[in-house]
Amino acid sequence: MPNMSLKKQEMPSQAPEVRNRNFQEVALGYTEEQAVEEAQRCLNCKNKPCTGGCPVQIDIPAFIQEVANRNFEAAYKVIARTSSLPAVCGRVCPQETQCEAKCVRGIKGEPVAIGRLERFVADWHNEHSKEAMKKPASNGHKAAIIGSGPSGLTCAGDLAKMGYEVTVFEALHLAGGVLVYGIPEFRLPKAIVQKEIEGLKNLGVKIETNMVIGKVLSIDELLEQGFEAVFIGSGAGLPRFMGIPGENLKGVYSANEFLTRVNLMKAYRDGSATPIQHAKRVAVVGGGNVAMDAARCAKRLGAEEVYIVYRRSEEELPARAEEVEHAKEEGIIFKLLNNPTRILGDENGLVTQMECLEMELGEPDASGRRRPVEKAGSEFLLDVDCVIMAIGTSPNPLIKSTTQGLETQKWGGIIADENGLTSRTAVYAGGDAVTGAATVILAMGAGKTAAKAIDDYIRSK
Amino acid sequence: MYRIVKKQVLNPTVTLMEIEAPLIAKKAEPGQFIILRVEEQGERIPLTVADFDRAKGTVTIIFQIVGATTEKLNRLEEGESLQDFVGPLGTPSQVEGLKKVAVVGGGVGCAIAYPIAKKLCQQGTEVHTIAGFRNKDLVILEEQFRAVSQKLKIMTDDGSYGEKGLVTNALQALLDEGNQYDEVIAIGPLVMMKFVVELTKKYGVKTVVSMNPIMIDGTGMCGGCRLTVGGKTKFACVDGPDFDGFEVDFEEAIARSSLYRPFERQAHEEACRLFQQEVR
Numbered sequence: 029m030p031n032m033s034l035k036k037q038e039m040p041s042q043a044p045e046v047r048n049r050n051f052q053e054v055a056l057g058y059t060e061e062q063a064v065e066e067a068q069r070c071l072n073c074k075n076k077p078c079t080g081g082c083p084v085q086i087d088i089p090a091f092i093q094e095v096a097n098r099n100f101e102a103a104y105k106v107i108a109r110t111s112s113l114p115a116v117c118g119r120v121c122p123q124e125t126q127c128e129a130k131c132v133r134g135i136k137g138e139p140v141a142i143g144r145l146e147r148f149v150a151d152w153h154n155e156h157s158k159e160a161m162k163k164p165a166s167n168g169h170k171a172a173i174i175g176s177g178p179s180g181l182t183c184a185g186d187l188a189k190m191g192y193e194v195t196v197f198e199a200l201h202l203a204g205g206v207l208v209y210g211i212p213e214f215r216l217p218k219a220i221v222q223k224e225i226e227g228l229k230n231l232g233v234k235i236e237t238n239m240v241i242g243k244v245l246s247i248d249e250l251l252e253q254g255f256e257a258v259f260i261g262s263g264a265g266l267p268r269f270m271g272i273p274g275e276n277l278k279g280v281y282s283a284n285e286f287l288t289r290v291n292l293m294k295a296y297r298d299g300s301a302t303p304i305q306h307a308k309r310v311a312v313v314g315g316g317n318v319a320m321d322a323a324r325c326a327k328r329l330g331a332e333e334v335y336i337v338y339r340r341s342e343e344e345l346p347a348r349a350e351e352v353e354h355a356k357e358e359g360i361i362f363k364l365l366n367n368p369t370r371i372l373g374d375e376n377g378l379v380t381q382m383e384c385l386e387m388e389l390g391e392p393d394a395s396g397r398r399r400p401v402e403k404a405g406s407e408f409l410l411d412v413d414c415v416i417m418a419i420g421t422s423p424n425p426l427i428k429s430t431t432q433g434l435e436t437q438k439w440g441g442i443i444a445d446e447n448g449l450t451s452r453t454a455v456y457a458g459g460d461a462v463t464g465a466a467t468v469i470l471a472m473g474a475g476k477t478a479a480k481a482i483d484d485y486i487r488s489k
Numbered sequence: 490m491y492r493i494v495k496k497q498v499l500n501p502t503v504t505l506m507e508i509e510a511p512l513i514a515k516k517a518e519p520g521q522f523i524i525l526r527v528e529e530q531g532e533r534i535p536l537t538v539a540d541f542d543r544a545k546g547t548v549t550i551i552f553q554i555v556g557a558t559t560e561k562l563n564r565l566e567e568g569e570s571l572q573d574f575v576g577p578l579g580t581p582s583q584v585e586g587l588k589k590v591a592v593v594g595g596g597v598g599c600a601i602a603y604p605i606a607k608k609l610c611q612q613g614t615e616v617h618t619i620a621g622f623r624n625k626d627l628v629i630l631e632e633q634f635r636a637v638s639q640k641l642k643i644m645t646d647d648g649s650y651g652e653k654g655l656v657t658n659a660l661q662a663l664l665d666e667g668n669q670y671d672e673v674i675a676i677g678p679l680v681m682m683k684f685v686v687e688l689t690k691k692y693g694v695k696t697v698v699s700m701n702p703i704m705i706d707g708t709g710m711c712g713g714c715r716l717t718v719g720g721k722t723k724f725a726c727v728d729g730p731d732f733d734g735f736e737v738d739f740e741e742a743i744a745r746s747s748l749y750r751p752f753e754r755q756a757h758e759e760a761c762r763l764f765q766q767e768v769r
Contacts, residue, residue: 199575199706199708200706201526201533201572201573201575209710237573238573238574238575239575240575240576240578240707240708243516243576243577243578244512244513244516244575244576244577245512265706265708265709265710266709266710267710267711267712269712269715269722271722275722276715276716276717276722276741276745277744278744278745278747278748279748281712281713282711282712282713284710284711284712285705285711285712285713288705288706288710288711289705293532293533293705294530300530301530301531301532301557301558301756302532302533302705303749303752303753303756305748376744377741377744377745424708424709424710425709425727426708426709426727
């Protein structure tokens with residue numbers, strides 16, 4: 029008899045007033061008892077609607093049944109069949125719009141906490157399993173992966189498991205892409221990312237850091253060197269700015285810069301070699317996960333007031349529901365239906381204020397969301413000493429500009445077919461480099477699809 | 490690892506290092522830069538490529554000891570290695586087709602100006618070099634510049650070597666003598682480049698400046714290096730570091746460069762203090 033509670037097991041978490049002063053993980057994870065109890069809420073539907081909602085098609089009811097029976101390692105094996113980064117996805121996937129949105133239990137009451145269970149299983153495995161993944165026998169073929177973010181790591185892992193000799197080229201000094209420079213420690217501990225990367229190395233994947241492909245080596249040179257296929261997973265790293273007056277004042281950051289200083293360069297630690305401004309009043313412009321991350325980092329760095337300034341309403345916030353909820357609990361102030369018009373500074377070029385306009389929602393636009401319309405004469409000033417622009421990113425043009433015949437969209441996204449094949453033979457692409465800024469799990473899905481396509485291509489040669 | 494194959498103290502505050510980095514040496518061009526980290530947990534700092542040897546597989550950097558990181562870098566010796574060394578980044582200097590050029594270097598900026606002067610000389614351009622320093626002790630690369638320049642003027646603020654005066658005095662004198670330059674290439678402190686541009690604007694001589702702002706990744710990711718050029722926001726790391734000097738908003742660039750100065754000063758003092766303790 030399943031557990032018929034309408035509510036999911038609550039996630040043990042650090043108290044908001046404690047955690048908004050530290051960088052340790054917010055959510056602490058289910059205990060074994062909680063996990064088993066939550067797993068018993070699953071009805072084990074035969075048609076598995078949840079699996080249909082998962083970009084990497086994890087057999088969700090199967091792993092949850094193993095949890096319910098306390099076979100935690102068996103549960104991990106089910107997940108690992110299709111997902112290469114479960115400890116990461118359990119933490120950062122937008123489950124409420126994917127698997128959990130399809131859960132039958134969600135029709136009346138809360139859906140099964142699939143994401144939390146996935147995290148539990150991955151953490152349990154990482155803590156208890158002694159089994160190191162073994163390097164499979166080589167099939168003698170070489171593949172190159174550009175970028176060590178979610179799509180690149182997934183593609184690398186899948187190819188390595190098939191016996192390919194895989195080399196991952198990373199531009200920064202540390203592998204992980206957005207998982208290390210973007211998503212903060214309190215949401216995704218870097219030790220977890222490190223563990224996943226160590227796992228790949230055990231599979232024989234080589235990771236070469238400090239390699240900016242397009243500069244130090246071109247894609248054509250990689251192909252000449254004997255890589256039979258290349259996967260481009262270079263992400264969407266180019267920050268957008270609004271183009272409003274005052275954006276180059278001191279104290280205005282792209283979210284990329286702010287988060288990179290904090291996460292990759294550890295600027296939050298005492299004695300860090302990388303400086304960061306410890307602002308008192310911070311406005312973060314944007315409503316996505318990146319905006320929430322930046323706001324919560326600013327709070328942890330000691331800001332007294334942190335605002336999220338977003339031009340649409342709460343309903344349209346693109347961030348994961350849990351991140352919005354956590355941000356609110358931590359004291360982040362949401363200024364919704366507000367749009368910045370200019371940033372003002374003092375005689376030293378330091379930010380002092382941001383002017384905003386109030387907005388109201390009009391007719392739906394191309395995205396299907398109601399278009400924000402300015403309310404005439406509603407200008408007001410917000411006193412701030414730091415503004416963080418989190419309004420999106422676009423793909424880096426470095427690879428496109430150095431690869432002849434690689435076609436891209438006008439906005440920079442690499443054009444790839446449903447298997448990830450680009451306009452160049454043997455060159456595949458996936459993740460944010462193709463779609464523009466999206467989610468970790470969609471990038472992983474793309475890496476997975478491309479790995480299969482690369483295998484088919486090399487076998488058919 | 491990126492081994493230091495040669496270390497040479499050029500003056501009390503400026504050091505040259507030749508670093509083993511064969512892939513970068515193969516691709517580097519004058520005007521490009523690298524980013525390095527001295528140690529794990531260290532910060533990333535950009536330094537312009539001062540020279541490269543494709544056959545030997547080395548890249549030369551010349552740096553001024555201004556902060557904690559350059560202080561630590563300067564303590565490494567030949568045979569030791571850097572943690573990270575990535576490049577070549579940025580767009581190479583565009584020098585094709587130039588017949589006659591004035592190269593203006595200020596202080597450690599001369600390290601960036603030198604490979605450009607060398608490339609110009611190799612392609613047959615007439616090169617007039619003006620190199621400015623605060624005093625005689627700080628003069629660097631004199632012989633190297635002499636070898637690639639038809640004319641070389643060394644300027645010092647206090648007149649202790651070469652001529653007394655600013656680089657702009659020498660440049661104005663050359664222009665007044667009737668030298669017709671296709672281009673002036675100015676590399677040095679922001680204030681120096683600003684005054685060079687003010688001068689050349691009057692003479693209508695196209696002037697290229699090399700910007701060296703605060704940056705993290707050097708690939709267009711952080712946007713920290715942005716500056717206004719011709720009313721548009723540009724990223725020095727990918728759109729530059731060379732820009733049309735007439736179009737650069739120097740006031741904004743000068744303001745932006747000072748953001749972390751208090752932090753840098755403190756970090757440098759701490760690094761020096763630690764070093765003195767070690768020495769004792």
